[in-house]
Amino acid sequence: MTGAGFVEAVGWTLLNFTWQGALIACETALHLVLLRNASPQSRYAVACTGLLLCLLWPLASLWMRLSGGSAADGGVALMLVGAGAGSPADLGWSGVLGMNLAWIVGAWALCALLLALRMVAGLLWVKRAAAHEARDPAWQVRLDRLAAQFGLRRQVRLRIVANLSSPVTAGWWRPVVLVPASLVTTMPAHLLEALLAHELAHIRRHDYLVNLIQNAIEALLFYHPAVWWLSRRIRAERELIADQLAAGQLGEPRRLALALSELEKLQFSTTRLAQAANGGDLMSRIKQLVRPESQSLNWKAALPVIGFALAALAGCAQQQPAKVQQDATAMNMGPMKIHAKVIETDAVADFNSCPRPVYPAVALQNKVEGTVSLGFLIGANGRVLDTTLRESSGDASLDQAARIALAKCSFKPATVNGTPIDRWTDVKYVWAAH
Incomplete structure (x- = not known):
């Protein structure tokens, strides 16, 4: 190719x-x-x-x-x-x-690279925060107790971060919960504990890995609105699931609803490389916790x-x-x-311009026969640009011998309204040991 x-x-x-x-x-x-x-x-x-x-x-x-x-x-x-x-x-x-395919692919590759670099930068920021941000022994004990209720065997680390407005979960093998310093100092302890239960629900479900895959797909197919719409729906439903799981562990859906209501007053975090408690539509989540209604x-x-x-x-x-x-x-x-x-014409091979394929000695001795079907990408200049095997003759040596020999042939290129174009064409060669 x-x-x-x-x-x-x-x-x-x-x-x-x-x-x-x-x-x-x-x-x-x-x-x-x-x-x-x-x-x-x-x-x-x-x-x-x-x-x-x-x-x-x-x-x-x-x-x-x-x-x-x-x-x-x-x-x-x-x-x-x-x-x-x-x-x-x-x-x-x-x-x-x-x-203009070359320009289209170049622009797509550049944008996808920038989004990938943004994703990597976010991951590095989370890693740095997990390693260097402040610890709170008292809240770590509370988090460990909650993690045990969720059946989590791996330790979940807790870090206090100054420039966040909502708890964020990151990591899979060594999960960490980043908690805004403002919540530790201003939110009642029982409400913050409810938000931590929500984050542990994400960890139990391995939502971090799914979210990483989402980000990768968004980076590759960023230009399509359907991808962003589907990702938004996934995140919204994911938050509802985590709310249900957290409320079930707490035994108090209204406490989590009240915590989300308090969180709504704070500035929303924009990070998407980790699971945040303020994801989705907070008001709809609160309604589902307090008074679920059919739609x-x-x-x-x-x-x-x-x-x-x-x-x-x-x-x-x-x-x-x-x-x-x-x-x-x-x-x-x-x-x-x-x-x-x-008016279109297909590419036509000039078999007089190339030597006839040579029968491999071993295949000829064993009287191996078969028909190989090859695909040739013929350029506008009549030369072979690429080859591919469509259907094997049943013997690899026969396939290779036909491919090498026929690739040396000259072709009359395919045309559209008389203009030569690049196009694939198929050629079959029959091997008969007589």
């Missing part, structure tokens, strides 16, 4: 995810609406599945492109639909995007479904088939008609 081919594969994967992500979000939103009165654990599982699919679908598409599968055709989305192949304006959106279906609940459905349809409409062959199409514009003709 050449560098240009890799960039092209990544670029089309990113662009195709615009409609794929919208489709995933639409399906997830529909399930969340149906589960609006179910347990937060059920909604949490659905939202996590949706976000995971947002990562797996483009990864699978990229793998298929890089391995030369059906999604790897360089022209899957770059189909010319205008009245010629001259200027970018004639190419439609797919053509314009295809001509009725209204038009606002349908907005995410409708919005993502329209985005998915718009993205699918931009997709072009791998090969389009039209004699002519006509567009009516008042009294005028503009006829557009798109």
